[in-house]
Amino acid sequence: MIIQHDADGRIYHVVNDPVHPLVAQQYHGQPNTIFLSPMPGEVEPLYDEKGNPLLDQFGEPLTQVVGAFVPVCDIMSDYVENGKLKKRPIFIHPPEIELAVGESVVIDVPAGATAMVDDQSYTIDDGVLEIVGEMPAEYEVTVTKWPYMEAKIQVVIHEA
């Protein structure tokens, strides 16, 4: 598998296995490109029909390789950090918040995240998102901070 990503680790191109040598040649030496190869699976000992370990002529246990680890990459939920493929982290948040006018709630988000509400964006430097019920409304808050997965929070504010 060949994975191409930008300087922040965002993956934009994945060439699936098996990668033909002609294709691999094109990508060797390119910046922000990593190669992941399928790896042999677990090594397991072999047994005879009575459950005794099988040995070779030198008395060493006979083994077999079972299966293989095939790399899998999801462009949307994975990213690359220091040349390693990783899952994008998720920050815990309530999917929906219901408030009365005059109430407020605080949600911990990654420091430096951006919250989008009705096409207006707000930077949350201290990692504390405070939602205040000023008037009855329903809207969606989208919180983004790379490499975290984007979070959407539905907010419903009703009369006190």
Next chain:
Amino acid sequence: MVNRVLLDTNGLKVSAIGKDVFTASNADLLLNSNFITPNLLISGTYTVTSTRITYVYIPFGKRFTKAPMFAVQQYLPGTGQIDEFYGSYDSRGRFVTVPSRIKLQPTFMELRTLVPCTFIYKVWDYSL
């Protein structure tokens, strides 16, 4: 019972059940050793994340003397699949193979603000 297997100096043919291999058309043959079988050269996924990108090229690592066969599907977030093409060339110029690479061009010019747009592509080579 009809004859279904023919091996002669022209090669090997196997016809479908009920079809005489001596008179069968190509569509009625399960195997004809004169057919060329393409092999998969490259397959992958490319996501366009910027509205400024009008097309991208995927290099093959070789130059083709005979047009390869390719399949491209294009997806938009929330919309699902919006376009696809299978064949050796696309007369509308959306997805085009050139001697050494495939050109992936988003087909949603009027919807260009919608990103990411994802292409899933496969290219088969007749000479592998």
